[in-house]
Amino acid sequence: MKFSQKLFLALCFLLYTATSQAQTHPNLMLTAGNIPAVKAGCNDYPLLKKSYQEIKAKADKALSEKMDVPVPKDGAGGYTHEQHKNNSANILACGTAFQITGEPKYATYIKNMLLLYASQYEQWPKHPKQKSNQIPGKLFWQCLNDFVWQVTVIQGYDMAYNAIPANDRATIEQHLFVPIMKYFTQDCKETFNLIHNHGTWCLAAVGITAYVINKPEYVEMALKGSDKDGKTGFLKQLDELFSPEGYYTEGPYYQRYAIMPFVIFAKAIQQNQPSLNIFKYRNNILAKAIHAALQSTYTTGNFFPVNDAMKDKNFISDEMVYGVDIAYADIAPEADLLDIARQQNKVVVSNAGLAVAKAIAEGKAKPFNYKSTFLSDGAKGEDGGLGILRYGSNASQQCLLLKAASQGMGHGHFDRLNLLYYDNGAEVFSDYGSARFINIESKFGGDYLPENKTWAKQTIAHNTITVDQTSQYNANLKNAEASHATLVHFEVKDNLQVVSGREDKAYPGVGMLRSSILFKPEGYTKALMIDVFQVNSTAEHQYSLPFWYQGVITDASFKFSAATTELKAMGKDNGFQHIWLNSDNSITDENSYITMLNDNHFYTTHFTGTSPLQVKLVTLGAGDPNMNLRNERGFILEQKKSGSQAFISITETHGKTDPTAETTTGAKSTVSALKVVSNDAAGTTFTFTAKGKSYTCKLDYSSKDKFIQIQ
């Protein structure tokens, strides 16, 4: 921390401790002075009304059910896990319902529930099940879940505070919240001081609780770390976990998850120590983080599933509802955030939610401004990053992601220079995400499956080159963390966009340079996706470049003949043990292509290399005794015994089928004659024909001004 920051913080903290006796309730997402306005808004603004009705229904359902605070026993997805989780959600719902209706029964529910917890919490041992490599919680099998529980519960308590008798409050605080804060700061001290999303959740739980029950010393720990020296704590997290553009190094799935405690705690700080100006901290880093998370989604709202990621996850999740509402209401009222809120179809019943719902009702929403952007990685933005190219309207956007970032800690995959490609609302070239059935206890306790390590993290699971059938960095996390991919070039013009990244340490003696392009030729409505992947080595290697696709192959330039009576696994390790080899073709002709039909649209990938290619058609699912894997399909371009080399491909979106009307148009690609002219470390030149017109594409890797020319 810089000296000026230190001073600033110290002053602010003094100011807080001096004024903290004036604590009011509620004073977090919903504040005492604003209740009448939110109440009125619950009638006036449809989105707030709907959101409130859902909360109220949840609260009423909670009141109608038997209260149960079971002794913690089960892992994720099991009864006690879900019950404690549900109790916390009920407490939050009842807090909101109490503030809006004023009916004491909701506050009573919270009081009774928390007294039940308070009567048991101190007696409970650490959770009997323990998630591997995690500190256990007391309520849940990992302390992370306890942190989340507390962040939720304390908000409900804050809302019911004034309706709970002082002696009950004392019981709850002394026998539940203070012990919890102690557990989090002492038993979980390692996590509390960790610069990591688990750390953020931990200190947010402590910090918010400390504001609500007025324990300034814990606020100070939350802000400055348990030694109160600023080496860890919330501000340090803000300094280090996000890149200058707000990218979170673990990747979008975890960025979404991490955002929740950041914004809720920031809001609590803003309410209790407004002079800290937390939303302006580090040049508005929180706003940038929220925007970076949104820019890390495709137009479906789904986060780019790089690193460990559940692919279903999208910006409708509660974390992003909090993020978007606070970004709009507390940071900057940007009209395109309202588009996201509209798609979320939900606001937090709060000051922020009121502002958002009101603005939407007033017709202020604009389509979300998806951008082509490079999100740098690393606290200083010097560790590579995600290159994102987009073309076309949100309704049928083409989107290309090149991952040229750092490892992203333990949830990172060995997938440097991975390419994802989306179009027409669908994944075209996809990533597996993580191998996990989250919260489904019968599937490895809902945790990451063994196949997450043996398949999902391995290089061959991704659309990037695997050398000699081994993974990057031999799948060794420590080695991979020691370096990062780098950005070579990023350029966005009207009809030509390019991102280029380099990775030279993943395989000893092999330099890898990938340049991915969206180019819209005249007379086309959609861009061509052009991909140039160069490998440089003085030794001979086998290079395998998979394109894991969605949909089905409907055409190819070559006759493949898939294995009919027996399928064999491609290899024994490094992920290859999970791949069934359907067919293997030597490509001898020019004009090679594969056409896929995906969600009623055709995609043709034309490909060539600087030496003859093999094309393997493959299906995922070997080496999977418990049938944990999805049967995804891919084609792998392969070059054997080759030193320096390039793979070049052009993917055209064309035509469509209408299964209801039973019509098909444009089933044939209009691109042809893809040929390499030259390829060396300085540049790559190739030619192709599109709708009868010839183009030459020249990449000059050392030029800034003329990195790419297509004529």
Next chain:
Amino acid sequence: MKFSQKLFLALCFLLYTATSQAQTHPNLMLTAGNIPAVKAGCNDYPLLKKSYQEIKAKADKALSEKMDVPVPKDGAGGYTHEQHKNNSANILACGTAFQITGEPKYATYIKNMLLLYASQYEQWPKHPKQKSNQIPGKLFWQCLNDFVWQVTVIQGYDMAYNAIPANDRATIEQHLFVPIMKYFTQDCKETFNLIHNHGTWCLAAVGITAYVINKPEYVEMALKGSDKDGKTGFLKQLDELFSPEGYYTEGPYYQRYAIMPFVIFAKAIQQNQPSLNIFKYRNNILAKAIHAALQSTYTTGNFFPVNDAMKDKNFISDEMVYGVDIAYADIAPEADLLDIARQQNKVVVSNAGLAVAKAIAEGKAKPFNYKSTFLSDGAKGEDGGLGILRYGSNASQQCLLLKAASQGMGHGHFDRLNLLYYDNGAEVFSDYGSARFINIESKFGGDYLPENKTWAKQTIAHNTITVDQTSQYNANLKNAEASHATLVHFEVKDNLQVVSGREDKAYPGVGMLRSSILFKPEGYTKALMIDVFQVNSTAEHQYSLPFWYQGVITDASFKFSAATTELKAMGKDNGFQHIWLNSDNSITDENSYITMLNDNHFYTTHFTGTSPLQVKLVTLGAGDPNMNLRNERGFILEQKKSGSQAFISITETHGKTDPTAETTTGAKSTVSALKVVSNDAAGTTFTFTAKGKSYTCKLDYSSKDKFIQIQ
């Protein structure tokens, strides 16, 4: 034909020929006298307005494009195929646009286009490509497409009629429509007289054209067959193609397709010979056919994909838009049809569409009344049929289909006693449908793939018993057509529904009896799906009962260990050559089950047999060199060397996951202890426990009153 029908028809026909000079235009879906009302409706009623705007946009696009009437050359999906198809749609769109706007340019387009066709049609030979086993058309590779073209075009011509100069009309009629009618009645005579949907399209094309250009002798042929003796023709089709409940023997996919010419021709008859009272013919058979088609859908709108069927097909298709509009406007204004129209989000811009759009605008729509029903098969309703059981609201309906029908002609599958099961808007136990990429030329010309015969039609592709790894009737169509499955029992009460069917000739010496049940125990919100499949034989056989499921297996009572390094095909023929065997388990324990997660809902199937079972987990895709098949998955219950036998299963819907909120509830089934008490030809008795309560289910196959008792 009965004598009274004959007389009736003869009188009506005389009446028509006597009055036919008074022909007005347009006089089909849109009639001259009603134009002002439809015009006004295009402003007043949102659904008609939207539908009209789409037609108008299509017409305007047609006018902006270069007219092209190419010499026919390509098969389905190819350029000339799609161009001629599109020309016909443009003619219809321009006819409508002309009537609503009154702008002559639209009629001029039709005139010019049809003159282009008239200048070439007679010179064109039969289509150079010929679809296998089909009479070729002149425009298309099968005459069926020519019929459809003409049904479309003649409607456009009728609407433009009064704006086309008489000499041009003479040219068009003499050199296009009359030659077409000759081609259809002479070259395609066999099809014209066929009691089959191709025949319906053929005679509808001839009959409607004959009304429009006033050729009574062709009307008579269309109604009574080319010999005008009533042995074939439209009325005979109405007599024979539908069962008394309106079921069409080829199955729902083709029923939808067949409905179009039936309703359009009927509407033409109604306009031109109202005294025929065609909509009342055979006790309102057309209304019944439309309703039967709608009852043959799941709540998603998708038709039950039995026999050859494209699974995407649903009631949004144009044929059903015509059907629903005419059913509501011309037959009986049932408010629940408006729900379908609302989901179709489209009406025909016509008298009927006006009535539907107006009623919807007036708020008259009611949820479609899905029923549990038995749709009998065969002209007399004596050839078995489809048993359909439904439980719950349209939003989360459970639906079970038991197919105990006749073969359904050449598109029929060898799948007697096949079971389909749906819930929560998704397929749970599914049918493959047909193996076909319709209109995708690179995939076998868009026609049925070879795998349609080798896989989709074979018994093992369906959720019914395969005996000794051979298909029913040895997959011989003629033998299969000689008999039909029969209904044993159909009963629907509030919390207990059952359908039972028998098939005794599919395998020599093996009697098969299946009873499928929806039973809602007290304290449940959803019904259990109970299935009892009994086989009786004095000889020993191998019985294989697959459950082809959607989703993924998340749990099982037994530890399966799927093949990891090598997959082998299950067999060499009868469909088994297309199945990869993942695992094979002998089931020794009681309480056997498999749990699947499907669209975030859990389904657990508990199963038992009267002798020990093998369970095979399988994946489709072997024996498929061109990778034409989808990789669907199933589990097969198997009993080897067993004479009489029963398979009993109970499938419970339970719990759900929310991938956005990352919560899971009710992942464990509440059913257990399924045990057979007794099983013989007279009945089957078994017990099970549901939420702790014991039940005994007794099936008495010979009893009408007490066929099933659950206590």
